[in-house]
Amino acid sequence: MKLPIYLDYSATTPVDPRVAQAMIPWLAEKFGNPASRSHAFGWEADAAVEAARENVAALIGAEAREIVWTSGATESDNLAIKGAAHFYQDKGRHIVTVKTEHKAVLDTVRELEREGFEATYLDVRENGIVDLDVFRAALKPGTSVASVMLVNNEIGVIQPVAEMGAICREKGVIFHVDAAQATGKIGIDLKNLSVDLMSLSAHKTYGPKGIGALYVRRKPRVRLEAQMHGGGHERGMRSGTLATHQIVGMGEAFRLAREEMATETPRVRALRDRLLAGIQGIDATYVNGDMEQRVAHNLNVSFAYVEGESLMMAIKDIAVSSGSACTSASLEPSYVLRALGRDDELAHSSIRFTLGRFSTEEEIDYAVQLLRAKVGKLRELSPLWEMVQEGIDLNTVRWVAR
Amino acid sequence: MTYSSKVLDHYENPRNVGSFAQDEEGVATGMVGAPACGDVMKLQIKVGKDGVIEDARFKTYGCGSAIASSSLVTEWVKGKTLDEALTIKNAQIAEELALPPVKIHCSVLAEDAIRAAVADYKKKYTGE
């Protein structure tokens, strides 16, 4: 077993070796610019780009011509939300999104607010899922765009986008879904979903970084204002030379995801459940987010009275991420966990484990053993744990915070 | 985050972890921070009849730098009078541990813990 053990697949995934193999010719003799129309180097690259487009479309039940290449899901989110909000601003200038969205969505909506758009950030229930009645009630006559992620990056919960899409369609609202964390994890069939725009990322699905896509529905047709202007690539929606090797990589990654999802998901789920069982043997641990409406590879746990970053440091043989943000300029813990109504101490005490294609049982068992030992050690160091052992209710303590 | 070797040393081998009994003669406690902010430090000092800090203990809920900062001050306050202990400044702690800017607040909290412990001592034993 190789250390450190990678359990942070939602931050990024390794490039599958088969994907890397598919990319390599495009980093060698096949180097043409797909926009070069006067010679074979260009045509060959263009054909590879179009084949990849078919593979990306196939994973989500879309048509190839509904796929627009971008540099990643963050750019896709920006293009979808700003592009639709600007194009449809005559219809209205109100955007609806959710407090637990990725920063790529939240910061984009905030930028629109600075431009004079109005925004509503919906609460979630304590399981992390948006209430459909709350969603429906938020859509006003002036609402032009709603944006909801399919799978949350921190807690892995799945939002009911099928129902939300139906509500948006009924009310004439453009519906954008960030599916960066969903591809290859749950089935997506856009033929049966009223989703107008969908953001996709390669590097969360065993493809390379620096490439993503935006699905733009053609029937009924959705229009966007381009955010990057230039040579008119991607039907004018996104200019810029296409990076053939990255596109080929994303195509191959999505093709593999489509082929292997059915066998991979149960295997990863069994490992995740094994991790959960091991962690549940530790006192005062709490799972964050719904365990049913959740992807198979995610487990987010708060180890009460132990601060997340110090725990990460203690378990440095396993690479995970923490909801504590002691490293950032703000000292606020994960806004996602706060949105669930978790108190700040539990948010600071959270660790996200995300498993994947190359995780093994041996790695999970090692992680559980390490967690048991280190959580115990840090609790010996924790004044909060000591007080709780003495029977003190921490909520009654007057803290001297600066 | 890349930690300095001194932070790692204090984090992996924290000095003077634990608690004195509250009613033990000469013991005073400073507890600063809040769970909601992600760090709580408890610093206890045991002061001899001569007014010199004989021993110190800590427990900290917080990141590695917070743990290292409190571990360090337990070493530094020992053998100092209360007034001398109060001269320990966060900048010295930050420098000793080579804390990056985003971790300076950990050293500030450690300085606060010293002040709180000394204040508790004065309140308890000298009625100040």
Added chain:
Amino acid sequence: MPAPAVYLDWNATTPLDAAVREAMLPWLSERFGNASSNHAFGRYARAALYEARSRVAAAVGAHPTEVIFTSGGSEANNLFLKGAAVCLPPGRLAVSAIEHPCVLEPARQLARQGWTLTEIGARADGTIDPEHFRAALAARPAIVSVMAANNETGVLQALAALAAEARAVGAWFHSDAVQAFGKVALDFRALGLSALTLSAHKIGGPLGAGALVLDKRLELAPLIAGGGQERGLRAGTENIAALVGFGVAAERAMQRREKDAARLTALRDGLQARVTALGATVFAPESARLPNTLYFAFPGINGDALAGRLDAMGFACGSGSACSSARSGASHVLAAMGVAPDLARGALRVSTGYGTCAEDIAAFVGALMNSIAELGSLTAVSAR
């Protein structure tokens, strides 16, 4: 499709340098971390990112913190123009009429949003018209953008002088140096630029990586929000493999630049003499140009047809319409230089690189003679 043998379209994109590929491969394999992650995998990625940034900065005489990585030159140009426009009250901007579409189009987009745009004209020699430039400056533009070298003609602009004049009226002066980078010396500080656009895939680096070098005293708004990467100026998980490749490519381009320049200039001048003798009109033959670029037309012979014929014989080069933009039509650059549309439709660009040798050029001349003989007779027939 016969295997293409000789690649003479280096201004469109370059083959990936083998040393760059070697540097990239670990980042497509075991070194896969996200640079934002707070664990060992993330730390490796951050360290690599820092090194790449330092290498790119060093190649243009900038400070590493002045390098904002993007997905390529187009994004960097869009970021500068739109990002600056957000931070300034709507006013005037001036860009040269021979810019790449990824400067012209964002500028025209700003014009639709309340900015007043001046497109600075060019002279027959491919340089921008100094009187027109001064007239544009007299109107006090907030933003001025002039490319360092043109992608079609290869003509170099007198950047330092233009920048000084623009600075004197308080404008932010940006230059798209995607084609000049690696081929001529560029010193961000000495040139007195506010911002500079670079791209990896024109210098032996990978597609999908570029940079905006931005004077640290200037503030921009991001084009892509959300996540805080690149000092908040460009969100999104960093494409480590490509950026590592960019850094190595920049360093290698600097190492071989002078030697390549002399050799490629000699090859280009030799070719220029041959095509002139064959009856071609060379565009901007007297101007200071990139060492690797030759742009010419044979009167009466269509450039697309000629490029297609050459491709079938195993020579890849760019026709005027192909390198002008993704849309078909005659080159806007040649139009701005006052070239007659008929002649412009014949334009063919040969652009070379470090992998091009004298034999390639000699073989190309043979193929060219063969092609123009054939196409010339066809033209003659169809004209009858």
